[in-house]
Amino acid sequence: MSAQLSPSMTPEASLSAREPSSDVLAINPVLGRLAMVVTQDLALPLFFRRLTVLGAEHLPLEGPVLLAPTHRSRWDALLLPHAAGRRRTGRDCRFMVSIDEMVGLQGWFLQRLGCFPVNPRRPGPSSLRLAVEMLQGHQQLVVFPEGRIQQDDEPLRLMPGLARLAQLALAQGVPVQVLPVGIGYGHSRPRPWDKAAICFGAPQPLEGDGRRALASFTYKLAAAMQSAEEAARRAVGRPRGAA
Numbered sequence: 723m724s725a726q727l728s729p730s731m732t733p734e735a736s737l738s739a740r741e742p743s744s745d746v747l748a749i750n751p752v753l754g755r756l757a758m759v760v761t762q763d764l765a766l767p768l769f770f771r772r773l774t775v776l777g778a779e780h781l782p783l784e785g786p787v788l789l790a791p792t793h794r795s796r797w798d799a800l801l802l803p804h805a806a807g808r809r810r811t812g813r814d815c816r817f818m819v820s821i822d823e824m825v826g827l828q829g830w831f832l833q834r835l836g837c838f839p840v841n842p843r844r845p846g847p848s849s850l851r852l853a854v855e856m857l858q859g860h861q862q863l864v865v866f867p868e869g870r871i872q873q874d875d876e877p878l879r880l881m882p883g884l885a886r887l888a889q890l891a892l893a894q895g896v897p898v899q900v901l902p903v904g905i906g907y908g909h910s911r912p913r914p915w916d917k918a919a920i921c922f923g924a925p926q927p928l929e930g931d932g933r934r935a936l937a938s939f940t941y942k943l944a945a946a947m948q949s950a951e952e953a954a955r956r957a958v959g960r961p962r963g964a965a
Contacts (some may be wrong), residue, residue: 726837747852749814750834757835758808761800769797771915773797774957775805775951777922783811786857786896790884790943791903791920792951793866794873795912798905802864805920816856817864818849853887857896873910875962878944885943888928899925902943904950908958919957921950 766773781787789800789806803815817837824832824839825920838899856863865887867880884900891898902923923946928939955961 723917735899736760747816747833747836747838747856749836753831754814754836757831758803762804762807766804768801768913769912769916770918772917772958773801773804774917774919774954775922776812776919776953776957777924778805778810780901780922780924781806781811781914782899782925783813784860786860786888786891786898787862788857788884788898788900789862789949790863790867790900791864792878792905792947793868793871794905794907794910795871797912797918798866798878801905801920802903802917804924806862811862813862815864816861818853827943849941850890852889854891854896857891857898858894858904859926867947878948878949880940880944882936882940885928885940889931889936889937892928893931900928900943901925901947902950904947904952904954906951906954906958908960917956917958921954921957923950925946928945 747778789802791802799817807815809811814836817832818840819832820839821839821841823829829839836854838849853863853865865884867884868878868882869881872878881933888898888900904921904923906919906921910917912918926939926943926946929935930938952962
């Protein structure tokens with residue numbers, strides 16, 4: 723889920739609260755390796771008959787990165803590490819996850835796999851501060867700008883949180899790259915032995931500050947995500963408009 727700053731919150735004020743460092747969100751090495759084997763060597767190959775990765779040349783191998791994927795299924799969270807994770811780029815995908823998902827045993831595992839929570843309804847400065855700290859540490863963050871899973875063919879509607887996070891990072895001197903990502907499946911709701919594809923677009927520059935710059939960036943990012951998703955859907959034989 724993407725975090726949002728309140729309109730009155732300045733970049734400096736949003737980081738003023740002193741919360742635990744992102745060091746506490748280090749990935750557990752044992753669970754990290756186990757999750758990689760279970761998801762990438764077992765779950766994905768057993769469920770999907772073909773996985774296609776497009777635009778991998780756009781993935782930076784170093785420096786701070788924000789991945790902005792379309793959100794079509796819970797499988798998205800497994801496809802992204804497969805296509806952009808440790809085996810592909812030498813770096814992990816760190817997910818910003820809804821606080822509703824970070825509860826119980828699931829939350830225990832997610833936290834130890836490097837995920838960190840955000841309240842999508844009232845995101846606080848602590849989540850933003852952790853995100854900026856991670857970007858300062860040249861990590862690769864994943865934020866779903868749509869905020870929730872969308873399985874229809876309606877035009878993309880992005881929440882402004884990712885753009886605000888990118889602007890906040892730039893205000894702190896962090897030259898973050900924002901990559902649009904499109905994900906496509908053979909069916910709107912993936913089924914066993916389906917096809918899946920993920921497409922990485924070219925980094926989108928964020929220029930200027932203020933609301934007008936944010937609105938312009940969000941519009942361009944949505945268009946780039948849409949284009950990437952259309953490429954992914956063509957790769958699985960389900961272009962836009964198909965059932």
